[in-house]
Amino acid sequence: MKNWSIVAFSFSVLTSINKSVLVAIRVLRAATELGWDTVSIYTEGDESHATFSDHAIKLDDTSDYLNFEKISAVAVKAGCTHLHPGYGFLSESPSLAATLPNFVIFIGPSIKCLKIASNKILSRNLAISLGVNVAPGSKVNSIEDVEAFTKAQGYPVMLKALDGGGGRGIRIVETKDAVEEAFKRCLGESPSRQIFVEKALTGRSWKHIEIQIVGDGSGAVTHLWERECSIQRRFQKIIEVAPSRLPRDNIRPLVESSLKIAQHLKYHGLGTFEYLVNSRTGEWVFLEINPRVQVEHTVTGRYLQEVTGVDLVRTQLLLFLPSASLASLSLNAPPHAPRGHAIQLRVTAEDSSKSFALTPGTIKASDINWPSGQGVRIDTWLIDGPLSDNTLPEWTVGTEFDSLLAKIIVRGSNFEDATWKAHRAAKELKIRGKVKTNQNLLMGVLRHPDWISGDIDTLWLERNTGTVLTAGNEALKSRRPTVVRLTPHQDPTMQENLKTAGTVALQPGALFHLTISLVGSSNTTRHTLALNSIAQNGFPERLSGTLQTTLSSAPLSFSLSQSSSAAVSSSAFELAEPNDETHIAAPFTGKIVELHPALSATMNNGPIDTRNIKKGETIVIMSVMKMESVITAPYNGTLKRVGKGIRVGTIVGEGMLVCVLDGGTDISISRL
Structure with a gap:
């Protein structure tokens, strides 16, 4: 029997490192269970998944992940028969698949299929040609193109990067005044700098539904039912549930449309077909194809038999062996109707008290307590593999990484049972230290009456964040037992010990x-x-x-x-004075991607016509987890100077001085 081997790695431009480490570990485990030899590719600071492989090859720099020729050469040199591209950009890249020699099999759809499925416009056009419903939309090259579209369709509209994902490159535009800024931000979050516009279907009752498709490349395709991903914040999914609680009559046309498109493409491997469904009217539209295994696949198929009982990643690998077919894997017909319910909670490194800002820092193994028990599973990159030699492992959450730390997946005999199991698991979770998590958000959603009743839509969390966090904070408080202990002031011995006991x-x-x-x-x-x-x-x-x-x-x-930005060297910058209102500070840790022309000219010692900055003008654009945020002038003012170390491309910490803006009497006016 031939020995199979596989290359797996974690890097992804769009879904970023932390999410991709999760799938790399998942793939390596599945391949090991099949008896395959495993090889991982990694870079400095990205080693978690490498400890799960038989062999590990270190690249010189993260930029090498985008060097298709180098990746191909690594696969050939390692003698691998297969290459798994992970979750994001590389998994949807026809170029990577085309670079591999014939004897290294790309685990994903064919190049022809990828060219359509990875392009939102081409996949929309295919859906239209097959009679599948889509929202009105068009590719746009300029702000004027967007405005022309809104004249025909009205507001609101949604701008999307053609190659966006994970909530990046997406903005809702509700007025003409917001078009220019949204267009710029989407463009900045698109690697290919291509944008299209759609009529926004984001009101109450609109739910996000995904159909899981499996195909063997011959035209034979099947489905593994659906999952609902309506709990979102800034279009990033937070909680997923399978199956949806929509009536089967609402799901049936989505399944039929997905199969129709997949059959036409002769789809090979795993794929997700995404839709919006109005639970009140029954209206639905096709959104896009994700030609890969997704983060949320865990609630649909897993070797713990969540809902379908099909191990999706194992199935994906087996479909790329010679003569493999759906029939040979007993998947020539859809599996039984979903059994019970599964819920996935995404645990992220975000501080809910600061608008869910990323909280970079170090997490030690001793800081973590994962939930466990019947029907509870944890997927995380905060773990050491069997080949690790770390005695006291620790992991770094950086500003360039995605905020995802772990996925908690639970299964119950019904929705209520799964909800209470998720509630219990979320309550058992503990991640100590300065890296904050969204644990209170997860708890708050699970305790909300709308979650229980199913009255959820894609903007529900945005509208109810305050009440959700309040409920979550109260729920987490109740887990702490009351402990009576002496304070240092009451106990002289304790007080003396604290003088030298650094913890x-x-x-x-x-x-x-x-x-x-x-x-x-x-x-x-x-x-x-x-x-x-x-x-x-x-x-x-x-x-x-x-x-x-x-x-x-x-x-x-x-x-x-x-501060959460302790990892940023303060010597390269200067601190903003919080009590001086002329000091404009970085509100969070992130990378500078754009500066106001006045700051740029001053920074480069170039001539400028004016140092005047108007209220509302963009002073600096900062990128965190590849999503751009705009910091605007709080008042009309004159630029006095730029903060030390402020440059495009540098990472600045929370509280660092961006510039000094003298607003004169406008400062007091702005406070009214």
């Missing part, structure tokens, strides 16, 4: 937010400080050393909380 490792360059008051005074002020050196570390009870800040020389008492 948290700190390094020079760590960034903090500081609230201080004069001794004996109730008046407080806010500051930001960075540690230059550490003389004695008893943190969090005591910390001494030198620091960079603007504090009073009078005796001070203070409370200290560490």
Whole structure:
């Protein structure tokens, strides 16, 4: 019998590293269970999946992941028979598939199929030709094209990057004034810089439904039912459930349309066909094809037999062996109707108290407690494989990575049973340290009456974030038992021990937010400080050393909380003074992708006609997890100077000074 071998790696331009590490680990495990030899490709800081493979090959730089010739050469040199491209950009790339020699099999659809399925416009056109419903839409090359479309269709409309994904490159536009900014942001989040516009179907009752398709490349296709992904924030899926609680009559036309398109494409492997469905009117439209295994596949098929009992990744691998067919895998007909319900919770490194900003930092194995028990499964990259030699593993969440930390998948005999199991699992989860998670958001959704009743749509979470977080925070508070213990002030022995017992490792360059008051005074002020050196570390009870800040020389008492951007070197930048309203600070940690012309000219020592910046103008555009956010001028002002180290392409930390903007009397006006 021939020995099969496979290359798996984690990099993906669009779905980013953390999500792709999850699928790389998943593929390596499935291949190992089949007796295949496994090879992983990795780079510095991206090693989690490599410890699950028999062999690991290190690339020089992450840019090598986009060098198709180099990837192909690695597969050939390693003697691999197959290559699995992961979740995102590479899995949808006809170019990568075309670069591989004939004896290395690309695990995915054919090149001809990929050229259509990976292109939102071409897949829409195919759907139209086959009589499948789509929303009105068109490719656009300019802001004027978008405005022309809105004149015919009206608002709201949705702008989408042709090669977007994971919530990136998508903006809803409700007024003419918002077109230009949305167009720029979508363009900035599109690797190919191609945009199209659709009539937005985002009102109440519109649900996001996905049909899971499997094909063997001969024209034989089948389906594994549907999943619902309507719990979204900024078009990023947060919670998925399978099957949907929509009536079967609402699901049947989606299944039929998916099979029709897949048969026409002679689809090979796994694919997801996405739709919007109005639960009130029954109206539905086709959105796009994802020609790959997806993050949310776990609620549809898994070796723990969630819903269908089909292990999707194992099936995907087997379909690319010689003479494999749906019939040979006993999949020539759809499986039985879904049994029970499965729910997937996406645990992300986000701080809900700061508009869900990414919280970069380090997570140690000792910081984590995963839920477990009957019907609970964890998929995570915060794990060491069998070949790891780490005794005390730790992992870094960086600003360039996706925020996904783990997927919690639960299964119950019915929807209510699955919901309570998900509730229990979410409550058991603990990730300690400075990396915050969206645990309270997940808890809040599961406890909300609308979740229980099924009154959910794609913008439901956006409308109800406040009440959801309140419910989630209350639920998490109830898990903590009341413990009575002496404080250091009550116990002299404890107080003495705290003088030398440092419990948290700190390094020079760590960034903090500081609230201080004069001794004996109730008046407080806010500051930001960075540690230059550490003389004695008893943190969090005591910390001494030198620091960079603007504090009073009078005796001070203070409370200290560490910033999520501690990993950014403060020596390369300067701190914004929180009490000085002329200081414009970075509101979160991220990469600078664009600066106001006045800042750019000043930064490059070039001539500028004016330093005036109007209220509402974009001062800086920052990218976090490849999604762009705009920081605008809070008032009319004159640029006095640019903060130290501010450059396009650099990563700045939360609280760093972007610029000084003197607004004169406009500052006091803006506060009214």
